[in-house]
Every structure is written in C-alpha cells, then in structure tokens.
C-alpha cells in the first residue's frame with residue numbers, strides 16, 4: 001500500500017471519476033478535482049476521482065503528464081422532480097428509460113442496456129449531425145441514475161458501442177455495474193430485470209482528455225473493476241482519433257470471471273496459496289498481458305477482444321487478478337509507462353490551466369470540453385496521460401487519500 005503510494009508520486013487529487021498523474025517518460029501530472037465551481041450544485045457524485053500530482057510525478061524522470069481517473073465512492077444527492085416537459089436526456093431532470101437487456105458477468109456484476117421511453121434523434125452526447133455517422137461528443141462522459149425510493153443518484157459510464165455498431169440514435173446505452181454489498185444504488189440496479197424502468201440524467205462530460213492529451217499520443221490507464229468502463233471510453237476516443245496513438249490498459253479485477261468464464265478449464269494461472277507466496281522457489285504471481293483471442297471470454301472480455309482486433313498493437317491489455325495474487329504494483333505501472341517510449345515533453349506554460357500542475361491539481365473530474373484552454377507554446381501542447389479509475393479504495397491505494405485542497409476535496413494530491 002505504501003509502496004504503491006510512493007510509486008504514484010507526491011501528490012494527487014480527487015476527481016469525481018478519475019485522477020491524473022505523471023508518467024515516467026511522460027512528464028508531470030495533471031490532476032482533476034471533484035467539484036467544479038462552474039457546476040451546478042447537487043450534481044456531482046463522487047465515484048470516479050482524479051488525482052493531481054502523484055508519486056509518479058514526484059519521481060518524474062522525464063516530464064510527461066499523466067492523468068489519473070479514479071472511481072470513488074458515491075455521494076448522496078437529493079433529486080429534483082423531473083419536469084413533464086423534459087422527456088429526453090438532459091442535465092437537469094431525470095427521464096425514464098426501460099431496461100431492454102441484462103447479462104450477468106459474475107455473481108455481483110452485470111451489463112445492462114437501457115432505451116429511452118421518449119426517443120431523441122439528437123442526444124446531447126452525440127457529436128454528429130443527423131444523417132451523419134454518429135459519434136460520441138466526449139472522450140469521457142457519464143450519466144446519473146436515480147434511486148427513486150431513497151432519493152439518491154449515482155453516476156455510471158456508458159460502455160462504448162460494440163465493434164461495428166454506431167452509437168445508436170435511438171439513445172440506447174449500455175452499462176457495466178457491480179452491485180456493492182450495502183450499496184444503495186448498485187444493489188437497486190442489480191435487482192432490476194428486463195422491462196423495468198430506470199431514470200437517467202445527463203450528459204455529464206468527464207475529465208477533458210482531448211485537451212489534456214493535446215498533441216501527445218500515449219495513455220496508460222489503470223482501471224479497477226468497473227473502472228474499465230471509462231477506460232474503454234477513453235481508449236476508443238484516443239485510438240479512433242489518432243492513428244499513431246497508443247493505449248495501455250491495466251485492468252485490476254477481483255476474480256478472473258470478469259474477463260473469462262470457466263477460467264479453471266481455460267488455463268487460469270493457479271491461485272497462489274499463502275505457502276506459495278512465501279516460497280522463494282515459487283515467485284509471486286504477476287499481472288499478465290491478455291492473449292487474443294481470449295479463451296472463454298466473458299461479455300466484457302468479448303468487448304475487449306473486439307477492440308483489440310480493431311486496434312492491434314496500439315492497444316495493450318494487461319490484467320491483474322486479486323484472487324490470483326497478481327495485483328498491479330509500482331513496478332508494473334512504471335514498466336507500462338516506460339514501454340511507451342514517449343518522447344519527453346517540455347514544461348508547460350506557467351499559466352496553462354490544462355497542463356500546468358498547479359492548475360491541474362484542483363481541476364474537476366467533470367469539466368466541459370475546452371473549459372481550460374491550453375496556453376502552452378504551439379509546439380508543446382499536451383501531455384501523455386496516466387489515468388486511474390476505480391472504486392474509492394482502489395483509488396486511495398494507488399493515489400492516496402482524499403484531502404481538501406483550495407476548498408476542494410481532492411485525491412492523489414499528497
């Protein structure tokens with residue numbers, strides 16, 4: 001735990017969904033804060049968090065920037081009653097959707113699809129004009145679901161459309177959710193079957209990946225569990241957007257069934273016993289790169305496989321499994337960062353709110369695209385990114401605890 005935090009650097013900060021950090025050959029870090037002054041009150045849940053400076057930054061070898069997206073715990077928000085006039089997805093009121101499919105991945109996680117009850121030909125998360133191929137407007141975004149019985153809301157991250165499928169103009173969205181024991185919203189969603197009604201509000205743009213990355217092309221993304229949803233969003237946006245972009249996904253999961261079903265049949269590394277861990281002749285299990293095709297792929301595994309088929313070596317996927325004692329450690333993160341062999345970037349402009357670390361630290365995880373314009377030299381715009389996303393405990397492990405910084409609760413800042 002301490003080791004991980006040291007590895008990440010000296011500072012970090014909480015983002016509602018992610019945190020930012022520096023990578024080795026990627027310079028200093030960028031960070032995001034959880035609450036943006038520009039945001040309306042009551043809208044910011046807090047599962048994904050971002051950290052500003054990080055241990056990685058502290059150890060900066062060559063400046064490069066890293067963004068860490070974090071998924072954190074959820075805050076409770078009292079919800080406004082939806083107006084009858086707001087029938088399509090919007091940022092102010094909750095609108096009804098219907099669950100159209102539900103697929104279990106493990107005993108506690110599942111993917112489900114929702115369709116709006118009032119179709120909207122131009123949802124706010126689509127960039128294309130009607131008639132053009134549809135594309136998502138933001139590299140990273142989420143919507144809120146509400147739990148009507150106890151009046152709370154939580155953010156969830158739509159999964160990118162499956163390979164070969166356009167974002168659907170009928171507004172259909174898919175989500176990967178884990179039911180947390182005792183969790184108000186996630187257990188509520190876990191109980192709902194096909195045909196049940198859910199209520200959504202959004203679109204909520206996330207950390208402005210495009211501006212932060214600028215002319216740089218490398219992202220390392222450490223995702224814990226359902227934190228893979230934002231990772232897949234960012235991977236698709238970055239890899240579709242730039243033919244020379246490279247994305248390394250480090251996916252930390254509790255058990256292999258998130259990636260592969262029937263793992264014992266298909267060659268899962270043997271679980272490490274306590275005895276194994278301490279036997280010098282049996283070194284500690286290590287995270288491994290995912291083979292393609294993925295044997296007995298889970299529904300999520302099939303989606304990763306499709307992305308891998310599309311992007312080839314530009315997308316590398318590594319998995320660390322709790323049950324197999326192959327968690328990601330500092331050395332794995334550094335190896336992934338350094339393997340990108342990104343050219344060092346120059347220091348950012350002192351007043352650049354996108355790339356200077358002092359502004360990055362208190363930045364919000366929820367920020368409108370372009371809200372923080374880059375003022376760096378034209379030939380030095382952007383930072384390679386290291387992003388972290390996952391449950392609060394996961395983020396704390398890698399980015400450090402939540403702290404208050406400049407009146408904003410952040411994570412990864414110290």
Ligand SMILES: Cc1cc2nc3c(=O)[nH]c(=O)nc-3n(C[C@H](O)[C@H](O)[C@H](O)COP(=O)(O)OP(=O)(O)OC[C@H]3O[C@@H](n4cnc5c(N)ncnc54)[C@H](O)[C@@H]3O)c2cc1C
Pocket residue numbers: 016017045046047048049071072073074075142154155156157158175176177178180181182183184185186187225226229230390391392
């Ligand atoms: C921008 C954003 C996007 C998100 N996208 C997704 C997504 O795509 N899929 C998804 O499943 N979640 C996502 N989340 C997290 C989600 O919003 C909720 O926080 C989560 O589902 C838990 O809510 P809850 O009401 O069930 O638990 P709560 O009642 O809020 O929490 C109950 C307890 O469980 C702990 N806890 C919360 N989450 C976890 C966890 N993952 N593991 C272990 N303990 C936990 C809390 O700290 C608390 O102690 C996202 C969060 C944000 C901010």
